[in-house]
Amino acid sequence: MASPWKTASVPGLQLGLGCGFWICRSYRLLFRAGAMGPHVVPRQLVWLSRWQAVCARGASVQHRTRAGVSRIPSLLSPGGALGASPLVRRSSSSTPPGAPEVVLTQQRYPVTRLPFSAVSAEDLAAFERILPGGVVTDPEVLEASNVDWLRTVRGCSKVLLRPRTSQEVARILRYCHERNLAVNPQGGNTGMVGGSVPVFDEIILSTTLMNRIISFHSVSGTLVCQAGCVLEELSQYVEERGFVMPLDLGAKGSCHIGGNVATNAGGLRFLRYGSLHGTVLGLEVVLADGTVLDCLTSLRKDNTGYDLKQLFIGSEGTLGVITAVSIQCPPKPRAVNVAFLGCPGFAEVLQTFSSGKELLGEILSAYEFMDAECMWLVTHHLHLASPVQESPFYVLVETSGSRAGHDAEKLSDFLERALSSGLVTDGTVATDQTRLKALWALRERISEALSRDGYVYKGW
Amino acid sequence: MASPWKTASVPGLQLGLGCGFWICRSYRLLFRAGAMGPHVVPRQLVWLSRWQAVCARGASVQHRTRAGVSRIPSLLSPGGALGASPLVRRSSSSTPPGAPEVVLTQQRYPVTRLPFSAVSAEDLAAFERILPGGVVTDPEVLEASNVDWLRTVRGCSKVLLRPRTSQEVARILRYCHERNLAVNPQGGNTGMVGGSVPVFDEIILSTTLMNRIISFHSVSGTLVCQAGCVLEELSQYVEERGFVMPLDLGAKGSCHIGGNVATNAGGLRFLRYGSLHGTVLGLEVVLADGTVLDCLTSLRKDNTGYDLKQLFIGSEGTLGVITAVSIQCPPKPRAVNVAFLGCPGFAEVLQTFSSGKELLGEILSAYEFMDAECMWLVTHHLHLASPVQESPFYVLVETSGSRAGHDAEKLSDFLERALSSGLVTDGTVATDQTRLKALWALRERISEALSRDGYVYKGW
Structure with missing residues (x-):
C-alpha cells in the first residue's frame, strides 16, 4: 500500500483562504509516517537549507521589480506577449535521455521492509488466471510505474496488474490478503508527494484499464x-x-x-x-x-x-x-475570463482577493497567486513569457458565468477598483481559449519548472 | 445516546436532483435501528395506510386544479395575496393547552432498555460538582427536553445537564462512561425523526449554554x-x-x-x-x-x-x-429574488429546473417544489394564502447574486421562457424581505402544517 506523507507547514503560511496559492518560500517540510514509522526523514535539514536559499533569492526579486505604478495596458482585451505554452500531458517517468537514474527509495531513506511475502511464480500464475493478459512483468514497462512523476522516489516492484473490473480488483486483493502480499494502488502516477509508487517490491495495482x-x-x-x-x-x-x-x-x-x-x-x-x-x-x-x-x-x-x-x-x-x-458536475459556464495581475505585496494580494469576492461575487471561480520566484522559474526554465511587468507577486483571477456581458461588466469594475486603489500595478485579461490556457499555464506549470531545478518537495 | 433512524424511500421517489423537494406522497417508511435492534417497527403498516390515504386525497387535487393556462400576472413586481405568515420560532414541546399528552416511546414501541445504570443521588451530586448550577431535575423543565418537536416520541429522563465548555462535556462523559450511564446529546430539539430525545431515562446533555x-x-x-x-x-x-x-x-x-x-x-x-x-x-x-x-x-x-x-x-x-x-461562510449576496410558480405536472417541474440551471446559472440558489397536498395543508391549517392559482405542483425558485440589475434580467428571461413554453402556468416574484419571507413560509411551514393533521413521519 502507498505510504501517506504527513506534512508540517512553515509557520505563518497557512492562509486558510480557500483560494489557491503557490509561493516558493512556503515549501512544506515532509515527514514520512505510516508503514515506515514516524521518524523524521534526515533530508529535512537539506530542505531547510533549500528553503533558506530560496528566501535569499527571493530577496533579489525586489531589485528586479520596477519601481512605480503603471496602468493596465488593455483591460478586457488581449494584451501582453505570451510564449507558446501548451499544457503538457504528464508522461510517466521512464528515464528521459541524459537524466540521472532515480535512486531507489530504500537506498535513500532509512526504511525497513515489513514482513510481507515476495511474489512467486505461483503468484504470477494465479494473477494470470484472474487477469488473463493483464499481468505485466516486463522491467521496461514496470520502470514507468516504479518512479514518480517528479523523479524523487523509486520502488522495485516486479509485477504490475491491470484489472478492468471491481470484481477483478476484489479477487486480486483477496488473493494478496491470503498470501500476505503488499499492494500499491496506482492511478495516473502524477502525484507529487511520492505516494503513488512502491517503496519496495509491492505489487502495483493500476486502474489504467478501468476507464469506463x-x-x-x-x-x-x-x-x-x-x-x-x-x-x-x-x-x-x-x-x-x-x-x-x-x-x-x-x-x-x-x-x-x-x-x-x-x-x-x-x-x-x-x-x-x-x-x-x-x-x-x-x-x-x-x-x-x-x-x-x-x-x-x-x-x-x-x-x-x-x-x-x-x-x-x-x-x-x-x-x-x-x-x-x-x-x-455543475453546469458548464457560458463565459470564462482570466485576468493575470501584478501585485506590489502580499497585503495587496489579500485585499485584491477580498475585493474580488465582493465585486465578482458568484462568478469568481479561481483566485491563484504566485510569487516572483515562481515567475522566474517558469519564464527561465520553460521559456514562457510573463504577460505583465515584474512584480513581487502575481495573481490569476478567473470568472465563470452564464452571461458574457454581465461578467465583463463585473470584471471591469473589479479591475478598475483594484488598479485605482493601487492593489494591482499591471495586468492583462483573456477571454479566448488559447490565451486563457496560456495564462493558466503560468500557474499550472510551476511544478514542472521547479523540477528542472532539482529535487522538489511538495506537501499539498 | 440518540438512536439513529434508518430510512427506506418509497421506490421511484429518490430524484437525486440536489434541489429540495417536498411531496406528500413520498413519505418514507421508518425503520428504527442501532441500539434498539434492526427490527421493523410494527407501525409501518399504519404508515402505509396513511400513505395510501394521502395518495387518495392527492387524486382529488386534480379536481380542485383549474383547467387552462393563465398568464403570470406581474413578473418581477409584488403580486398575489399573501396572508400574514411570519416564520415561527420553534418552541420546545411542553404540552400545549388542550393537546393530548405524548405517549412514552417505551410504551408505544417494542423497545428494550439496555443494561445501563440508573442515575443515583451520588451521580447528581457528582454532576453538580462538575457543573455548579447546570444540573436540572425539575420535571416541568425536563418535559420540554423529553418530547420531540413533532410530539411523536417521549423519553422519561430525570436529569438535564447544561455544560458551558468542552472540558465540562468531557468530564461529564468520562464520569458517565465509568458509571455506565446512558447519555442523549441534545441541541435545539427541533429534529423531526425522533433522534433528539431519550428513548428511556438517558441523561440529556444539552448544548444550550455552549453558545459562544x-x-x-x-x-x-x-x-x-x-x-x-x-x-x-x-x-x-x-x-x-x-x-x-x-x-x-x-x-x-x-x-x-x-x-x-x-x-x-x-x-x-x-x-x-x-x-x-x-x-x-x-x-x-x-x-x-x-x-x-x-x-x-x-x-x-x-x-x-x-x-x-x-x-x-x-x-x-x-x-x-x-x-x-x-x-x-460564503459572501452575502447583494440581491435576492424569489419566484413562486405553479407547474402543471412533475415532468414540467424537472424541465423548469433544467431551464433554471441553464438560464440562471450561478445565481440559482434554491429550487424547491411541493405538491398540491402541501399547499392545501399550509393554506387550511396555517391560513397562509397561496400567491398563485391552484396547480398540481408548485415551485419556489430563489436567486442570489451580486448585482440586482443583472439578476433581474436573468430571472426575467428564465420566467419568460418557462411561461411561453408552458412549463409554468402562473407565478409571482418577490424582492423585498417581507414578501420573500412570506413566499418561503409556504415551503418552510409544511412540517408545522402536517403536524396539525396528526402524526408525521419524516425521513429526511
Whole structure:
C-alpha cells in the first residue's frame, strides 16, 4: 500500500483562504509516517537549507521589480506577449535521455521492509488466471510505474496488474490478503508527494484499464464512472453535455479520477465548486481483504446514516482501492475570463482577493497567486513569457458565468477598483481559449519548472 | 445516546436532483435501528395506510386544479395575496393547552432498555460538582427536553445537564462512561425523526449554554463557534460582516449548529452552497469516554491525512458529542429574488429546473417544489394564502447574486421562457424581505402544517 506523507507547514503560511496559492518560500517540510514509522526523514535539514536559499533569492526579486505604478495596458482585451505554452500531458517517468537514474527509495531513506511475502511464480500464475493478459512483468514497462512523476522516489516492484473490473480488483486483493502480499494502488502516477509508487517490491495495482463511464444523468449532472477514467477525458465528456467536472488540475491529461479522490485533490476549481468531500456523491471501494464496499449512491442530498465513503476521500489507498466514483458536475459556464495581475505585496494580494469576492461575487471561480520566484522559474526554465511587468507577486483571477456581458461588466469594475486603489500595478485579461490556457499555464506549470531545478518537495 | 433512524424511500421517489423537494406522497417508511435492534417497527403498516390515504386525497387535487393556462400576472413586481405568515420560532414541546399528552416511546414501541445504570443521588451530586448550577431535575423543565418537536416520541429522563465548555462535556462523559450511564446529546430539539430525545431515562446533555462565537475571519469568512450557537443568531452575526451561513432551514430560530452538523442538515441553501461535508472545515468532538478529539482546523484546502471529522457529520451523536464547529461562510449576496410558480405536472417541474440551471446559472440558489397536498395543508391549517392559482405542483425558485440589475434580467428571461413554453402556468416574484419571507413560509411551514393533521413521519 502507498505510504501517506504527513506534512508540517512553515509557520505563518497557512492562509486558510480557500483560494489557491503557490509561493516558493512556503515549501512544506515532509515527514514520512505510516508503514515506515514516524521518524523524521534526515533530508529535512537539506530542505531547510533549500528553503533558506530560496528566501535569499527571493530577496533579489525586489531589485528586479520596477519601481512605480503603471496602468493596465488593455483591460478586457488581449494584451501582453505570451510564449507558446501548451499544457503538457504528464508522461510517466521512464528515464528521459541524459537524466540521472532515480535512486531507489530504500537506498535513500532509512526504511525497513515489513514482513510481507515476495511474489512467486505461483503468484504470477494465479494473477494470470484472474487477469488473463493483464499481468505485466516486463522491467521496461514496470520502470514507468516504479518512479514518480517528479523523479524523487523509486520502488522495485516486479509485477504490475491491470484489472478492468471491481470484481477483478476484489479477487486480486483477496488473493494478496491470503498470501500476505503488499499492494500499491496506482492511478495516473502524477502525484507529487511520492505516494503513488512502491517503496519496495509491492505489487502495483493500476486502474489504467478501468476507464469506463457507467452513467451520466443529464438533469442532475451526476456522473458515475470507473476509477481509472482520465480527468481530461471526463471533462470533455461532460462538457459535450453542458456540464463541467467540479475539479481541474494541471495533471488532468494523465491523472485518474480515482487517484484524485484517493488523494483528495484540491485543484484549480476549488474556490468555486468546493472540496471533493462535497462533490463526490458515492464511491465503490474494494477493501484489503477483497470485500467490495458499495457506497456508489448518486443521491445528492443524502444524509441518512454514517457517510462511510468520506473516510476514503484522501486516504491515499491505505484503507482500500477506489474502483468507481459518483460525482456531481455543475453546469458548464457560458463565459470564462482570466485576468493575470501584478501585485506590489502580499497585503495587496489579500485585499485584491477580498475585493474580488465582493465585486465578482458568484462568478469568481479561481483566485491563484504566485510569487516572483515562481515567475522566474517558469519564464527561465520553460521559456514562457510573463504577460505583465515584474512584480513581487502575481495573481490569476478567473470568472465563470452564464452571461458574457454581465461578467465583463463585473470584471471591469473589479479591475478598475483594484488598479485605482493601487492593489494591482499591471495586468492583462483573456477571454479566448488559447490565451486563457496560456495564462493558466503560468500557474499550472510551476511544478514542472521547479523540477528542472532539482529535487522538489511538495506537501499539498 | 440518540438512536439513529434508518430510512427506506418509497421506490421511484429518490430524484437525486440536489434541489429540495417536498411531496406528500413520498413519505418514507421508518425503520428504527442501532441500539434498539434492526427490527421493523410494527407501525409501518399504519404508515402505509396513511400513505395510501394521502395518495387518495392527492387524486382529488386534480379536481380542485383549474383547467387552462393563465398568464403570470406581474413578473418581477409584488403580486398575489399573501396572508400574514411570519416564520415561527420553534418552541420546545411542553404540552400545549388542550393537546393530548405524548405517549412514552417505551410504551408505544417494542423497545428494550439496555443494561445501563440508573442515575443515583451520588451521580447528581457528582454532576453538580462538575457543573455548579447546570444540573436540572425539575420535571416541568425536563418535559420540554423529553418530547420531540413533532410530539411523536417521549423519553422519561430525570436529569438535564447544561455544560458551558468542552472540558465540562468531557468530564461529564468520562464520569458517565465509568458509571455506565446512558447519555442523549441534545441541541435545539427541533429534529423531526425522533433522534433528539431519550428513548428511556438517558441523561440529556444539552448544548444550550455552549453558545459562544470563538472567532470569525473577515477575509476568508471562516466562523468558529461552540456547538450550541443558534443558527439564526449565527446568520445575523455573519451577515453584519458581509457573509451568510452556508445553510438555512425552517428551524433556524431554535436549532443549534452542532445539531445541524450532527444530523447533516441539508436545508434550503444546499443547491447553492452544497453539503456540510464540504462547508464544515473542522470539528471538536468529545468521545463517549471523555476524550476530546480536536479537528477544529480552519484551513479550507486541507487534504492531509484522514479527514476524521467527516465521520461525525451525520452521525447523530452516536459517535461523540460535537462541541465546536469551524464553518466556511460564503459572501452575502447583494440581491435576492424569489419566484413562486405553479407547474402543471412533475415532468414540467424537472424541465423548469433544467431551464433554471441553464438560464440562471450561478445565481440559482434554491429550487424547491411541493405538491398540491402541501399547499392545501399550509393554506387550511396555517391560513397562509397561496400567491398563485391552484396547480398540481408548485415551485419556489430563489436567486442570489451580486448585482440586482443583472439578476433581474436573468430571472426575467428564465420566467419568460418557462411561461411561453408552458412549463409554468402562473407565478409571482418577490424582492423585498417581507414578501420573500412570506413566499418561503409556504415551503418552510409544511412540517408545522402536517403536524396539525396528526402524526408525521419524516425521513429526511
